[in-house]
Amino acid sequence: MASHGIVLFAHGARDARWAEPFERLSTRLRALRGPSAGPVSLAFLELMSPDLPTAVAEQAAAGVSIVTVVPVFFGQGGHIRRDLPAILDQCRAANPTVEIRCSTAVGEDDEVIEAIAAYCLRQTSS
Template sequence: MGKHGMILFGHGARDARWKEPFTRLAAKLAAARGEAGPVGLAFLELMTPDLPSAIAAQADAGCESITVVPVFFGQGGHVRRDLPEIVARCQAGHPGVQLRCAGAVGEDEAVLDAIVQYCLGAAQD
């Protein structure tokens, strides 16, 4: 099996500090994946790289498949409408690379359970 890249896809913000937890998340994911393939970040707007640039970088690095993980709390318009359009354009530009999108991380039960635990801990502080 070839190299499998992952890209964490966020909205983006004007304040550079907003990116910090995404950078930490990408580093943790890269460490957990080991040699499985690269982990990158991409943003819809206001920050770089954008998703087409991040996909192109991983394709150029030899990834045969790339999973895009929307780091959004829910499936709003950006995840339901904008993301599939961007991925379709990228797929057309990289026909030899299999592109796949995961669901928004905030809709996963394990993520919601972790947030519940965080909230319970915050109430005890």
């Protein structure tokens, strides 16, 4: 059975605290997947490390045969439409034996929008 890793891909920031929600997300995802599932890692576009090529290479070195990159961006802006495809091409060229998939930005998903809307409603109910 192929090992399937997930890389959560976020923008990055100068302030290390900015990454805290992404770290909580990766921890939660690891717990939901269980110990026998493939790895979950974080990667950043800029200002933080590791970058996406490094995170993919680390998973490939660990024996992962499929990596799904999940852009943890609210929308499909220039970074997702322009920068991410070029970085994915770089990752694929550097790791030809690994199948690298990419989902849409999480903010484009209807369930995510519903969860955010429910959160906003809860803020007005007290």
